[in-house]
Amino acid sequence: MNRMIVVLVSLSLVGAAVTVAVAATPDAPPQWQPGESLVDDRDGQQYRTVVIGSQVWMAENLNIGSLIRSTAQGSLMKDNGVIEKYCWDDDEANCAGDGDGAVMRRGGFYEWQEAVQSWAGQPRLPVRGICPAGWHLPSNDEWNVLFSRLGGATAYRQLVVGGGSGFDALMTGYRCTMTGGFRPSAMSADFRTYFWSANQTDAANAPILEIGMSSQQTFSFLKSVGLSVRCLWDGAGVATGTPSATTPVRTATDTAVPPTIQPTDTATPEPVIPTATNTATAAATETPRATDVPVYKFFLPALRRK
Numbered sequence: 567m568n569r570m571i572v573v574l575v576s577l578s579l580v581g582a583a584v585t586v587a588v589a590a591t592p593d594a595p596p597q598w599q600p601g602e603s604l605v606d607d608r609d610g611q612q613y614r615t616v617v618i619g620s621q622v623w624m625a626e627n628l629n630i631g632s633l634i635r636s637t638a639q640g641s642l643m644k645d646n647g648v649i650e651k652y653c654w655d656d657d658e659a660n661c662a663g664d665g666d667g668a669v670m671r672r673g674g675f676y677e678w679q680e681a682v683q684s685w686a687g688q689p690r691l692p693v694r695g696i697c698p699a700g701w702h703l704p705s706n707d708e709w710n711v712l713f714s715r716l717g718g719a720t721a722y723r724q725l726v727v728g729g730g731s732g733f734d735a736l737m738t739g740y741r742c743t744m745t746g747g748f749r750p751s752a753m754s755a756d757f758r759t760y761f762w763s764a765n766q767t768d769a770a771n772a773p774i775l776e777i778g779m780s781s782q783q784t785f786s787f788l789k790s791v792g793l794s795v796r797c798l799w800d801g802a803g804v805a806t807g808t809p810s811a812t813t814p815v816r817t818a819t820d821t822a823v824p825p826t827i828q829p830t831d832t833a834t835p836e837p838v839i840p841t842a843t844n845t846a847t848a849a850a851t852e853t854p855r856a857t858d859v860p861v862y863k864f865f866l867p868a869l870r871r872k
C-alpha cells in the first residue's frame with residue numbers, strides 16, 4: 567500500500583514538471599491581433615479583419631446562425647434564443663460560398679431585431695447582438711467615423727471590394743420584406759449592399775446604409791428587411807464609448823449632404839427595381855418628405871429629388 571502511494575506521488579510530480587515545461591515554451595499560440603483573421607468560437611468560421619483609422623472592422627459579412635427560408639413577406643425571425651439567417655435564394659452556399667464561380671460569400675441577411683438581439687426596442691449601446699464575443703454592431707456614430715475616414719460622401723469608392731480600404735463590401739443585394747424574395751438593390755437594377763446600424767429609428771424602423779459601386783445613401787426602413795452585418799471590434803478607441811470626441815468634421819464637399827429621413831418616411835413603400843418603364847416611379851419613392859430634417863450624420867449624398 568505504501569509503495570503504491572509513493573508511485574502515485576512520483577507520477578504526480580512528473581506531471582507537474584511536464585506542465586511547467588509546456589507553459590514556458592515560446593511556441594505557445596499568439597493572441598489575436600487587429601488586422602488578423604478572426605475565428606468565431608461559436609461555429610469555427612473565420613473572418614478577415616481590417617484596421618481603418620482607430621477602428622477594427624470585420625472585412626467579411628457575418629455568417630452566423632441557422633438558415634431559415636424566406637417563404638413569406640414580413641418578419642420571420644423570432645426571439646427564440648437561436649440565431650437565424652437568410653441566405654440569398656434560400657441557399658446556404660450563397661452565405662458561405664468561397665467566392666468561386668457564381669457563388670459569393672455574401673454572409674447571412676438578418677432582420678434588425680435579430681441582428682441586435684433586441685425585441686424591446688433600442689438596446690443599450692454598444693450592443694453585441696449576433697457578433698462574436700469582443701465585437702459589436704456599429705452605431706450611427708461609428709459608421710460616421712468610418713465614412714469620414716474614407717472621404718465622406720465618396721467613401722463608397724474605398725468601401726467596395728478593391729477600393730483600397732480593405733473593407734471589401736460585396737454587392738450582396740438583400741432580403742426584401744415586402745415580397746419575401748431576394749433583390750439586387752432597393753434603388754436600381756445593379757447589385758448593391760446594405761448594412762444595419764445599431765441605432766433604431768423608431769419601434770418599427772432602423773436606418774439602412776446602402777453602398778454601391780458608384781453611390782451611397784441611407785434611408786430608414788422596416789426592421790424586417792434582411793441585411794448584411796459587419797461587426798466592429800470592442801477594443802478600438804471609438805468602440806469603447808467616445809464617439810462624440812471623434813464626430814467627423816464636414817468638408818466643403820459634404821455640405822450639400824442632408825443625410826437622412828425621418829420616421830415619417832416609413833410609410834413610403836419599398837422602391838421597386840427600376841425597369842425601362844418604371845424608372846420614374848422608383849425614383850419618386852426616394853424623394854424625402856418636405857418635413858424631413860437630418861437626424862443622422864452619415865456622409866451620404868442627398869437623396870435624389872424628382
Ligand SMILES: [Ca+2]
Binds near residue numbers: 650
Ligand atoms: Ca432568433
